[in-house]
Amino acid sequence: MAVLEINKLSKSYPGVQALAAVDLTVERGECHALLGENGAGKSTLIKAVCGFHRPDSGAMFLDGERYSPLTPHDAMAAGIRVVYQEFNLLSFLSIAENVFFDRLPRKGPFVDYPKLYRDAEAVLERIGLRASPRTPVEFLGVAQMQMVEIAKALSGECKVLIFDEPTATLSPKDSGRLFEIIRQLKSEGIAIIYISHHLNEIYEIADRLTVLRNGEVIGVRDVADAGIPEIVKMMVGRSMEAEYPFSEKVGPKNRVIFEARNLRFKASAHEVSFALREGELLGISGLVGSKRTETLRAIFGADPKQGGDLFIHGERVEINTPRDAVRAGLSLLTEDRKSQGLILALPLSQNVTMAALDKASAHGFMNRREELRATGQYVDELSIKTPSTEQLCRNLSGGNQQKAVLAKWLYRDSRIILFDEPTRGIDVGAKYEIYLLLWDLVAKGKGVLIVSSDLNELMGVCHRILVFSNGKIAGEVERKDFSQERILGYAYREYIR
Amino acid sequence: MEARGNPIKRLFAIRGMGQVLTVTLGLIVLCIVFSFLNPLFLSGRNIANLSRQIVPILLVGISQSYVLITGNIDLSIGSVLGMSCMISATLMTKGVGPWLSVALTVVSCLVIGLINGVLVAKCKLPPFIATLGTMTIARGIAQIANNNYNTDAIGDAAQGFRDFFYYGRVLGIYSPVILAAALWLVFNFLLGRTRTGRHIYAVGSNIEASRLSGVNVNRTVIIAYLVSAFCAGVVGLMTTATSGMGAMDAGNMYEMYAVAASVIGGVSTLGGQGILLGTVIGAAIWSVLQNGLQFAGAPVAIRNIVIGSIVIVSVLLDIVIRSGRWSFRSKKIS
Numbered sequence: 001m002a003v004l005e006i007n008k009l010s011k012s013y014p015g016v017q018a019l020a021a022v023d024l025t026v027e028r029g030e031c032h033a034l035l036g037e038n039g040a041g042k043s044t045l046i047k048a049v050c051g052f053h054r055p056d057s058g059a060m061f062l063d064g065e066r067y068s069p070l071t072p073h074d075a076m077a078a079g080i081r082v083v084y085q086e087f088n089l090l091s092f093l094s095i096a097e098n099v100f101f102d103r104l105p106r107k108g109p110f111v112d113y114p115k116l117y118r119d120a121e122a123v124l125e126r127i128g129l130r131a132s133p134r135t136p137v138e139f140l141g142v143a144q145m146q147m148v149e150i151a152k153a154l155s156g157e158c159k160v161l162i163f164d165e166p167t168a169t170l171s172p173k174d175s176g177r178l179f180e181i182i183r184q185l186k187s188e189g190i191a192i193i194y195i196s197h198h199l200n201e202i203y204e205i206a207d208r209l210t211v212l213r214n215g216e217v218i219g220v221r222d223v224a225d226a227g228i229p230e231i232v233k234m235m236v237g238r239s240m241e242a243e244y245p246f247s248e249k250v251g252p253k254n255r256v257i258f259e260a261r262n263l264r265f266k267a268s269a270h271e272v273s274f275a276l277r278e279g280e281l282l283g284i285s286g287l288v289g290s291k292r293t294e295t296l297r298a299i300f301g302a303d304p305k306q307g308g309d310l311f312i313h314g315e316r317v318e319i320n321t322p323r324d325a326v327r328a329g330l331s332l333l334t335e336d337r338k339s340q341g342l343i344l345a346l347p348l349s350q351n352v353t354m355a356a357l358d359k360a361s362a363h364g365f366m367n368r369r370e371e372l373r374a375t376g377q378y379v380d381e382l383s384i385k386t387p388s389t390e391q392l393c394r395n396l397s398g399g400n401q402q403k404a405v406l407a408k409w410l411y412r413d414s415r416i417i418l419f420d421e422p423t424r425g426i427d428v429g430a431k432y433e434i435y436l437l438l439w440d441l442v443a444k445g446k447g448v449l450i451v452s453s454d455l456n457e458l459m460g461v462c463h464r465i466l467v468f469s470n471g472k473i474a475g476e477v478e479r480k481d482f483s484q485e486r487i488l489g490y491a492y493r494e495y496i497r
Numbered sequence: 498m499e500a501r502g503n504p505i506k507r508l509f510a511i512r513g514m515g516q517v518l519t520v521t522l523g524l525i526v527l528c529i530v531f532s533f534l535n536p537l538f539l540s541g542r543n544i545a546n547l548s549r550q551i552v553p554i555l556l557v558g559i560s561q562s563y564v565l566i567t568g569n570i571d572l573s574i575g576s577v578l579g580m581s582c583m584i585s586a587t588l589m590t591k592g593v594g595p596w597l598s599v600a601l602t603v604v605s606c607l608v609i610g611l612i613n614g615v616l617v618a619k620c621k622l623p624p625f626i627a628t629l630g631t632m633t634i635a636r637g638i639a640q641i642a643n644n645n646y647n648t649d650a651i652g653d654a655a656q657g658f659r660d661f662f663y664y665g666r667v668l669g670i671y672s673p674v675i676l677a678a679a680l681w682l683v684f685n686f687l688l689g690r691t692r693t694g695r696h697i698y699a700v701g702s703n704i705e706a707s708r709l710s711g712v713n714v715n716r717t718v719i720i721a722y723l724v725s726a727f728c729a730g731v732v733g734l735m736t737t738a739t740s741g742m743g744a745m746d747a748g749n750m751y752e753m754y755a756v757a758a759s760v761i762g763g764v765s766t767l768g769g770q771g772i773l774l775g776t777v778i779g780a781a782i783w784s785v786l787q788n789g790l791q792f793a794g795a796p797v798a799i800r801n802i803v804i805g806s807i808v809i810v811s812v813l814l815d816i817v818i819r820s821g822r823w824s825f826r827s828k829k830i831s
Contacts, residue, residue, distance in 0.1 A: 326711030
C-alpha cells in the first residue's frame with residue numbers, strides 16, 4: 001500500500017520550471033531512491049513534501065488521505081521527517097534533550113528527566129546507538145550525530161523518513177551502519193526516500209528508484225533491473241564514455257612550479273615536504289584527520305605556519321596571509337563553498353571578480369564592463385545556470401555555486417591551484433565537467449593539487465598521489481603504481497604502529 | 498546579461514533599490530500628511546530650513562552606514578562630533594587660525610577613527626565594546642579641551658569658517674547642504690564604484706570568504722571607521738560654525754540617530770547590505786518627522802515616541818517585504 005503518493009506536482013520560479021508534473025509513490029517498508037543531477041528538482045520536491053513551500057499545482061496523499069502541508073510543522077505532525085545533510089542539533093544539550101526537544105516530558109512545570117532519559121534510551125536502543133542519553137551532543141562524532149538526528153525523527157510518529165545525502169560526511173564503515181539502520185526501519189514498515197549521489201549505495205538499500213531531470217520524472221525502475229550506465233544516462237541525458245578523463249599526452253613537465261620544505265603548522269606535529277611540477281595533477285589522499293586540508297590551509301596562509309619554506313619556481317616566497325598567497329600566484333578552493341568560497345549575499349558577477357579585483361578595475365575604480373564580460377564568459381564556459389550575472393549566489397543551486405567558485409579562481413588565473421574536495425556533494429555530470437576542467441588547467445602548464453576523500457577519483461585523474469597519514473607524508477605513488485591496497489596501506493601506516 | 502526590461506524594472510534591479518523606493522514612498526506620504534496638518538510645512542522657508550536640518554543626520558548616517566555595511570557598529574560617532582566641536586572652538590578662541598584649527602580637528606578625529614579600526618580589526622575587540630570605550634574617551638577629550646567649560650564665542654576672525662560650514666550660500670543653497678552633497682557624492686562613489694567599496698560589502702557579508710579571496714580585511718575595516726570619524730568630525734565643525742562656540746555635549750546620542758537613519762534607509766545592522774541613497778532617504782525621513790511634528794504642534798515627548806516607532810516599523814516592514822512578496826525573486830532555484 002502506498003504511504004505517500006505524489007500526483008502531478010508542479011512548481012516554478014521566475015525563469016525556471018523546478019518541478020513539472022512530478023509523480024512519485026512510496027510504499028510501506030520501501031526504500032525509494034530519488035536520483036538526479038544538481039538542479040534536477042530533488043530538493044524542491046522534498047521541500048514541497050516537507051511543507052517548506054507550496055506547489056503551484058498537483059496533489060499529495062498520505063495513507064490515502066489528501067495531504068497539503070502549509071508549514072514544516074504540519075509535515076512533522078503528519079509523520080514526515082527528514083534527516084538533512086547538515087545537522088540541526090543543539091550542541092550543548094544532551095542526546096535525550098535533542099531527541100525530544102519539541103516535546104519534552106513534563107512533571108508540572110518541570111522537565112521529567114527520569115522519563116526523558118528512559119524514553120531516549122528506548123529510541124537509541126532501536127537504532128543501536130550505544131551512548132548515554134545524557135551525553136552532550138558536542139562530544140559526538142559525525143556518525144553519532146547523524147544517529148541522533150535519526151532518533152529525533154523516530155521519536156514521534158514517523159511514516160516517511162527522508163534522507164538527504166546522508167553518507168556525504170560518513171566514513172565507509174559508518175555508512176555501513178547507517179544502511180543497517182535503514183534496513184531495520186524498512187522492516188518496521190517505515191517508508192524511506194533516499195537521496196544520494198553515490199549510485200553504488202542505491203544497490204545496497206534501495207528497492208526502487210526515480211530519476212529526475214530538469215524537474216521532470218525521467219523514469220521509475222526497480223533497482224534490481226537497473227544498471228549504473230542506464231541510470232547515469234537517465235540522469236545526464238547522454239551516456240558517458242569514461243568516468244574519468246585521463247590523457248597520457250598531457251604529462252607533467254620537469255620544471256618544479258611549487259615546493260614546500262619542512263612545512264610545519266599548529267595542527268600537526270610533523271613536517272611536510274613535497275614538490276609539484278608544472279602541468280602536474282598531484283593528489284593528496286589520506287584518512288579523515290590526516291591533516292590534508294590543514295596542509296592546504298597552511299600553504300595558503302589561511303592558518304598560521306610555524307616553520308618551513310615555500311618556493312615558487314625555485315624562489316622562496318613569504319606567505320603569511322591568503323592575500324600574500326593570491327599575490328604569489330596561488331588559489332585555494334575550499335571544501336566548504338557556502339561559508340568560505342562564496343559571498344552568498346552578493347551577485348554572481350561580484351563573486352567572480354572578488355579574488356582578482358585588480359583585473360576588473362583601474363586605479364581603484366571598478367570597471368563594470370570588464371566585470372560583466374568576464375562573468376558572461378565563465379557563465380558560458382562553465383555553463384552556469386543562472387537567470388543573470390546579477391543573480392545573488394545564495395539563489396544558485398549547489399552545483400552552480402561550485403562553478404561560481406571555480407569561475408572566481410579561473411579569473412584569478414593563478415599558476416598553482418589547490419583544490420579541497422572539489423567534487424564533494426555534486427553529481428556525476430558536474431563531476432565530469434570538473435575533471436575536464438582540471439585537465440584543461442594542467443594542459444596550460446599550471447600546477448594542481450587536489451585533496452579528495454574519494455580514492456577512485458584521485459586514482460582516476462592524478463599523475464601522482466601523496467598519501468598522508470596522521471600528519472606525515474607516508475608515501476608517494478606514481479600513476480603506474482596506483483592501487484587501492486598500496487594507497488590505503490600508506491594511509492593507515494602511522495596509525496597502526 | 499544584465500537585467501533587461503523597462504527603466505522601472507532596471508531601477509529595481511539595482512541592489513537594495515527596492516527598499517529605498519519603498520521608503521521614498523513613505524517619505525512622500527509623510528510630506529503630504531504634514532502639509533495638510535500645517536500648510537507652512539511646504540513653504541520655501543521651511544524647505545530651506547529642513548534641508549539644513551537633514552545635513553548632520555545625513556553625514557553621521559553616512560558614518561554609521563559605512564561601518565554597519567562592514568558588519569560592525571560605531572558608537573563613538575556622537576562623541577567624535579562633540580570632540581570635533583570642542584577642539585575646533587577651543588583652538589579658535591585661543592587664537593589659532595580657523596583653517597589650521599579645522600585641519601588639526603580633522604586629524605584628531607581621524608586618530609579616533611584609526612583607533613576604532615585597529616581595535617576592531619587587528620585586536621579583534623567586539624565593535625560594540627571598542628567603540629563604547631572610544632565613545633567615552635572622545636567625550637572626555639571634548640570635556641577636557643576647554644577645562645570642562647563650553648568655549649566662549651569663536652569671534653569675528655572665524656567668520657569665513659562660519660560661512661563655509663553653515664551660513665554661506667551659493668546660488669541660494671546653504672553651504673552645509675552643498676558640503677553634504679559633495680561628501681555624499683564622494684563616499685557614494687567610493688562605496689559603489691571602487692575596489693575599496695567592493696571590499697567593504699564583501700567583508701560585511703562574509704569575512705572568511707573575503708579573507709580567503711585575498712581581501713585585506715583589516716585595512717577595509719579601518720577605512721570604514723576612518724570615513725565614519727571623518728564625517729562625524731565635519732558635523733562637529735558645522736556645529737561650531739552654527740552656534741559660534743563649542744559645546745561639550747554636542748552630538749550627544751547622534752550615534753543612535755545615525756543608526757536610525759541608516760536602518761530606515763535599508764542598511765542592515767548585520768552587514769553587507771544597504772546603499773547610501775537609502776541613508777539619504779532615512780535621514781530625510783528622520784528630519785521631516787522632527788520638523789513636521791514640530792510644525793504640527795506635537796510636544797517633544799510625542800515626537801520621540803513617534804520617531805522611535807517609525808524606526809521599528811520600517812525595519813519590520815523590510816523584513817515582511819523580504820519574506821513575503823520579494824522572496825519569489827530570491828528563492829533557491831533547484
